[in-house]
Amino acid sequence: MNAVSESWACAALVGLDGPALGRLMPMHLYLCPEGRVRHAGPTVERLAGGNLCGRPFAEVVTLRRPRAAADMAGLLALAGLPLKLTLAAEPVLSLKGLVVALPDGEGALLNLSMGISLLDAVGKFDLTLHDFAPTDLAAELLYLTEAKSAVTGELRRLAQRLNGARVSAEEKAATDILTGLGNRRRLEATLKQFLGQGRPFALMHMDLDYFKQINDTHGHAVGDVVLCEVAERLTDECRVQDVVTRVGGDEFVILAVDIVDPLRLEKIAQRLISRLENPIQVEGIDCRISASIGLSVFTRHSAPDPARLMREADMALYESKGAGRARVTVYIPPEPPAGGDPG
Known part of the structure; x- marks a missing residue:
C-alpha cells in the first residue's frame, strides 16, 4: 500500500478525510501495524521537520515515561496510559501523548500535545492558533499568551512614550527658549x-x-x-x-x-x-x-x-x-x- 492509499485508509477507518483529521488532531501519528507512520498531523510534521509518512515511529518520537518502546508491540502495551515523550528532531521539546489501538489490528493512533513546552515551541516555530485543535487547551493558553504579549507590548510602548515625554520635558526645562542654550x-x-x-x-x-x-x-x-x-x-x-x-x-x-x-x-x-x-x-x-x-x-x-x-x-x-x-x-x-x- 503506497503513502497516498494509506492516507485514505486512515480516513476511511475513522470516517474523516485527511484534512479533517489533521484539523481535529493536528499533532497525531496514525501508525500501520508494522509501526510506520501512515498519516501525520500538520503541526507534528512542522515540529519534526517534514513529511513523516513511511518512517518508523521510533525514528520520529522517543518515549521517556513510563518506559521506552522500540516496536509496535511495546507501544500498544502502553495503550491508554499517559505518555511522556519527545520528538527525535526536537529532543528538548517535552510532549504528552496517548496511544489507542485501532480495531482489527489496523495499527494505532498516537495523539500528542504540549505541556509546559508550549511557549518554547510557539516562540521557536512561530505557531499560531491554527496549529492547534480548537478544543485543545493549548489554544486557550496560546490565546492568553498572545493577549498578554499584546498588552505587554502596548505597555512597553506606553512606557517608552512616557519616558520620551519626561526626557523631552526635562530637556525643555533646562533649555533657554530664546537662544537654545542651556539655562x-x-x-x-x-x-x-x-x-x-x-x-x-x-x-x-x-x-x-x-x-x-x-x-x-x-x-x-x-x-x-x-x-x-x-x-x-x-x-x-x-x-x-x-x-x-x-x-x-x-x-x-x-x-x-x-x-x-x-x-x-x-x-x-x-x-x-x-x-x-x-x-x-x-x-x-x-x-x-x-x-x-x-x-x-x-x-x-x-x-x-x-x-x-x-x-x-x-x-x-x-x-x-x-x-x-x-x-x-x-x-x-x-x-x-x-x-x-x-x-
Missing part, C-alpha cells in the same frame, strides 16, 4: 556633575557690554536677534565638551573643561570678546557690543563648592566691569595671613 538649571546640574567627578574646569561668567543701549534704541526684537547671534558665536568658539549657558538677560556662563591655566584662559576669553565685538547686522542696523568676563577655576585640590565658584566668578566679573569693560579678570584667591591656617 541656569542646566548650569547647576553640570556644575554638580563636574564637581562630583572631580574634573578640573574653569567657570567663565560673561556680561555683555553696551547691550542695554541696543534694547533702548532699537527695541527688544532687535536685542533678541543679537542675543541669538551671541549664543551662536560663543558656541562656535567653544569646544564640543565645553558647556555654554545663558543664565540671565545678557549674562552667559561657559564651563571650559580641563583648562585651568590662567594665561591660557585669559587668551580664550580675549578671543571670545574679539569675536563678539564684530558688528552684528540686524535689519540693516549695525549693532555693536562687547563683553566683560570673570573667571574662577576648579581643580582637584579645590573644595567642591558651586556657590563659591559662582561667587568668585561674579567678583572677577565685577572687577572687569569696574576696570572699564571689555576686559577679562581671573579670580585669584587671597594669600592666607602669615602663620595662619591655610585651610
Whole structure:
C-alpha cells in the first residue's frame, strides 16, 4: 500500500478525510501495524521537520515515561496510559501523548500535545492558533499568551512614550527658549556633575557690554536677534565638551573643561570678546557690543563648592566691569595671613 492509499485508509477507518483529521488532531501519528507512520498531523510534521509518512515511529518520537518502546508491540502495551515523550528532531521539546489501538489490528493512533513546552515551541516555530485543535487547551493558553504579549507590548510602548515625554520635558526645562542654550538649571546640574567627578574646569561668567543701549534704541526684537547671534558665536568658539549657558538677560556662563591655566584662559576669553565685538547686522542696523568676563577655576585640590565658584566668578566679573569693560579678570584667591591656617 503506497503513502497516498494509506492516507485514505486512515480516513476511511475513522470516517474523516485527511484534512479533517489533521484539523481535529493536528499533532497525531496514525501508525500501520508494522509501526510506520501512515498519516501525520500538520503541526507534528512542522515540529519534526517534514513529511513523516513511511518512517518508523521510533525514528520520529522517543518515549521517556513510563518506559521506552522500540516496536509496535511495546507501544500498544502502553495503550491508554499517559505518555511522556519527545520528538527525535526536537529532543528538548517535552510532549504528552496517548496511544489507542485501532480495531482489527489496523495499527494505532498516537495523539500528542504540549505541556509546559508550549511557549518554547510557539516562540521557536512561530505557531499560531491554527496549529492547534480548537478544543485543545493549548489554544486557550496560546490565546492568553498572545493577549498578554499584546498588552505587554502596548505597555512597553506606553512606557517608552512616557519616558520620551519626561526626557523631552526635562530637556525643555533646562533649555533657554530664546537662544537654545542651556539655562541656569542646566548650569547647576553640570556644575554638580563636574564637581562630583572631580574634573578640573574653569567657570567663565560673561556680561555683555553696551547691550542695554541696543534694547533702548532699537527695541527688544532687535536685542533678541543679537542675543541669538551671541549664543551662536560663543558656541562656535567653544569646544564640543565645553558647556555654554545663558543664565540671565545678557549674562552667559561657559564651563571650559580641563583648562585651568590662567594665561591660557585669559587668551580664550580675549578671543571670545574679539569675536563678539564684530558688528552684528540686524535689519540693516549695525549693532555693536562687547563683553566683560570673570573667571574662577576648579581643580582637584579645590573644595567642591558651586556657590563659591559662582561667587568668585561674579567678583572677577565685577572687577572687569569696574576696570572699564571689555576686559577679562581671573579670580585669584587671597594669600592666607602669615602663620595662619591655610585651610
